[in-house]
Amino acid sequence: xxxxxxxxxxxxxxxxxxxxVSIIEMLMEAGSGHSxxxxxxxxxxxxLYFQILKHDPTxxxxxxxxxxxxxxxxxxxxxxxxxxxxGYFKLEELKTLRKFGSRLQGHPDRRFLPFIExxxxxxxxxxxxxxxxxxADRIDHGKYSGKQFYCLISxxxxxxxxxxxAMMLGAKEKLQNLTVIVDRNNIQIEGLVEDIMPLKxxxxxxxxFNWHTQVIDGHNFKEIIGAIxxxxxxxxxxxxxxxxxxxGKGVSFMEHQYKWHGKAPNKEEGEKAIKxxxxxxxYAQPKLKT
Amino acid sequence: xxxxxxxxxxxIFDADVERETTRRxxxxxxxxxxxxxxxxxxxxxxxxxxxxxxxFAKKYPERFVQVGVAEQNLVTVASGMAAMGKIPFAASxxxxxxxxxxxxxxxxxAYNDQPVKIVGSHAGISVGPDGGSHQALEDIALMRILPNMxxxxxxxxxxxxxxxxxxxxxxxPVYIRLCREKTPIITTEETPFEIGKASIxxxxxxxxxxxxxxxxxxxxxxxxVAQKFAERGISVKVLNITSIRPxxxxxxxNLAKEAGAIVSVEEHQIVGGFGSAVAEVLVQxxxxxxxxxxxxxKFGESGTADELLEHYGMGIESIEIAVERVMGRKK
Numbered sequence: 001x002x003x004x005x006x007x008x009x010x011x012x013x014x015x016x017x018x019x020x021v022s023i024i025e026m027l028m029e030a031g032s033g034h035s036x037x038x039x040x041x042x043x044x045x046x047x048l049y050f051q052i053l054k055h056d057p058t059x060x061x062x063x064x065x066x067x068x069x070x071x072x073x074x075x076x077x078x079x080x081x082x083x084x085x086x087g088y089f090k091l092e093e094l095k096t097l098r099k100f101g102s103r104l105q106g107h108p109d110r111r112f113l114p115f116i117e118x119x120x121x122x123x124x125x126x127x128x129x130x131x132x133x134x135x136a137d138r139i140d141h142g143k144y145s146g147k148q149f150y151c152l153i154s155x156x157x158x159x160x161x162x163x164x165x166a167m168m169l170g171a172k173e174k175l176q177n178l179t180v181i182v183d184r185n186n187i188q189i190e191g192l193v194e195d196i197m198p199l200k201x202x203x204x205x206x207x208x209f210n211w212h213t214q215v216i217d218g219h220n221f222k223e224i225i226g227a228i229x230x231x232x233x234x235x236x237x238x239x240x241x242x243x244x245x246x247x248g249k250g251v252s253f254m255e256h257q258y259k260w261h262g263k264a265p266n267k268e269e270g271e272k273a274i275k276x277x278x279x280x281x282x283y284a285q286p287k288l289k290t
Numbered sequence: 291x292x293x294x295x296x297x298x299x300x301x302i303f304d305a306d307v308e309r310e311t312t313r314r315x316x317x318x319x320x321x322x323x324x325x326x327x328x329x330x331x332x333x334x335x336x337x338x339x340x341x342x343x344x345x346f347a348k349k350y351p352e353r354f355v356q357v358g359v360a361e362q363n364l365v366t367v368a369s370g371m372a373a374m375g376k377i378p379f380a381a382s383x384x385x386x387x388x389x390x391x392x393x394x395x396x397x398x399x400a401y402n403d404q405p406v407k408i409v410g411s412h413a414g415i416s417v418g419p420d421g422g423s424h425q426a427l428e429d430i431a432l433m434r435i436l437p438n439m440x441x442x443x444x445x446x447x448x449x450x451x452x453x454x455x456x457x458x459x460x461x462x463p464v465y466i467r468l469c470r471e472k473t474p475i476i477t478t479e480e481t482p483f484e485i486g487k488a489s490i491x492x493x494x495x496x497x498x499x500x501x502x503x504x505x506x507x508x509x510x511x512x513x514x515v516a517q518k519f520a521e522r523g524i525s526v527k528v529l530n531i532t533s534i535r536p537x538x539x540x541x542x543x544n545l546a547k548e549a550g551a552i553v554s555v556e557e558h559q560i561v562g563g564f565g566s567a568v569a570e571v572l573v574q575x576x577x578x579x580x581x582x583x584x585x586x587x588k589f590g591e592s593g594t595a596d597e598l599l600e601h602y603g604m605g606i607e608s609i610e611i612a613v614e615r616v617m618g619r620k621k
Contacts, residue, residue: 110402117373122397128363129398132370132378135355139331139376162394165363169355 008051009221015085016046020250020277022081022094028270030098033106036247036260037075037154040185040218044243045082047224048150057087060115066147067133069117071126072154072183073107074262079116080104088115124160127151127180131166134175148232149178156188159197164209170238171210178238179231180211183218185247187258202242211240218243250277291494291520292513297480298491302510303517309472312507313411315447316468317342319454320379324350330458331371333357333380335364341381341411341468361386365394365408372404377458384410384426384467392432399463400436407457408433411468414506414557415585415602416595418471425590431562433465434535440485441535443467443556443564445509446476449532452483460485469557471595473507476530488538490545492516492528499620500613501545503529504555505564508583508604512555515609526613534564542571551616552580557604560584579619581612 019042027033049055054066070079077097084091089103096102103112107121118129130151137145157163170178184202186193193199206213212234216223224243231239247261248254251273254265265273292298301307324330324346333355338344347354355371357364361382368378380387387410388395399406413426433441440462444450450468457464476491477483488503492513500519504512509530516526529545531538546552552572554565565582572578585602599605 118369118398119402120397122393124362125366125394125398128366129370129373131363132367132372133374134370135367136331136371136374136376139353140374162362162366165357165360166367168360169357169363169367173355 004222004225012046012050012221015050016042017250017277019046019078019081019085021274022084022091023077024251024265024270024273024277026077026081026094026097027264028267029095031264033077033098033264034074034262035264036187036254036257037072037183037185038078039251039254040245040247040249041075041078041152041183042249043219043221044152044181044224044245045078047221049082049086051225052228054148060088064147066150067117067130068150068152069126069130069133070108070120070152072123072152072157073120076108079108123154123157124162127153127163128166128169130178131170131173131175134178135173143176145177147177149175151178151180153180153182155182155184155186155193155199158182158199158202167206167209167211174236175238176235177232179228180238180240182240182242183245184242185245187247187256187261189258189261191258206240206242210237212237213240213242215242215244218245219249252276291492291517293490293493296482296489296491297478299475299478302474302476302513307474309474310447311470311472312444312447312450313340313342313468313470315444315450316409316411316454316466317345319451320346321349322451323455323458324353327377327458329375329377331355331376331378333364333368333378335359335361335382335386337382337411340383341409343379343381362391362394365391365406366398368406369398369402369404372406373402377405377407379407379409381409381411383424384413384429385424388429388432388465389426396436400438403438403463405461405463407464407466409466409468412470413467414469415590415598415604416469416471416507416557418595418598419592421592422590427559427585427590429465429467430534430556430558430564431566434567438463439535440464440533441467442485442532443505443534444532445506445530446473448475448477448479448481449483453532456483456485467506469507474510476510476513483532486533486536486538488529488531488533488541490527491530494520494525494527496525498525498527498545498549500526500551500553500617501529501549502526502553502555502609502613503531503542503545503568505531505534506557508555508557511604511606511609514606515613518610519613531564534567537567537571539571539575542568543576546572546576546578550578551620552578553583553609553612553616554580555583555604555609557599558584560586579616581616583609583612
């Protein structure tokens, strides 16, 4: 059991806030990119990189590292910002996002950042690759290799058939060291997920596919970390965590707005967003939609 | 007039020439590759027996993954395994893989440069009775346009075995094109094989008047045509190209320089396929009159392999006519 003190939670909250500020700065500088999903996943990325993952920023290719696959690559500003804040590269480099010659491509690209597990962007491909990684690891090291495999997917991405093919294989092979986190933010590029292609009842669907399924508040560190620990205590099936998140979390005019799925803030919007993030006391957060 | 240096099958002109499927060669080659390297793994989409991956799956069940009828998953799971250091062979029918899962192959295998070996069996029109929906006539085009991808189209079972073994040794993505039907054995175990290298299989002892550049089991028909012309005193040389990518530019250009006229032969759409690849080399380096044998902008139908090859213009007679025609176009 990880020791999760109030002090530790406060540190993570501060780290997540710094990551959100970096996300806004990067997107403002880039002039294009995906804001809402990136902000919404900042807490989960923080929990993973600063509490959960076995990794070493000074030795990114460490063979024994846990594997994390970001399937919905368009939220990469949060990925890059988290990697930078973890020490994989300098914060300064974040400002090169989406620019010619940058390692921080518009979608995560292994040709430029060889230490990430895969290139992503085209949706629906991450889970099956993670399943393949688990299977390969099991061939070499058996069921208890000491490595954990994480795949982050979006709710919109559950509309891709390939994702469900991977679900079936993961359950068939009882990949107990595989944990999937679904960013259940209810938006996709053209509107609300439930309008475009309803996923409900999502929990029951995933359970019917024989996955251990939990639903959490994706902004609550105790719930995030508790659910991941719970997932790893399940030994007869893979685990999936439906993380309810607020797209655009932390910036009032972006929250819950699908228009911010694929949009970057301009200078004025960006400065306003950073002010809100750094002075949260003046900003009343809307309630989580149920 | 077979190239003596290549130690080809001397019984090739006999009526009872031995026949075997290229997929069988793959199946045997995979077992040998797996014997040599413990990182070789196999994945199949419910076509173990048809693709002959069952030979491997039986010997190495712990290194075999059955993904079910899910070709998109087949190649992406393979990519994940490659990311962990495995050398995955992912087998299905060519119409489904790379037919159905092209973008998965592009993004997770070619783009990532993962050494997955995509094995597409039952390619071409010679699948026969299953009909047009199952006849992959586009797979060469789909695979040869991808950066990083190596594309191999073996001419017989023995070459398929060697192609499989060599594929396992190179740290690159590979597509191996296989066929359903038993076809004549052209090469022997002693025939040299190298990815990226083409070889002249048939060469009358005088300057070539036409060069046939062929791929896959149709190489046999190309040799039969060249032999018929040789009997008439006309020199036609046959270049076998197994490696469509990387392509042996030098061999193609040299034959064009010598013969001054080229016929390409493939069991595939001529648009974007193997003949197009040959034409791309010639047009940029040494343009000569050229005829392309293959399927002309049509889908297939049910029939025997021979009936269909004849009907769709890939029979011996069609190749003969193309040779005559291209000779007539020489200045």
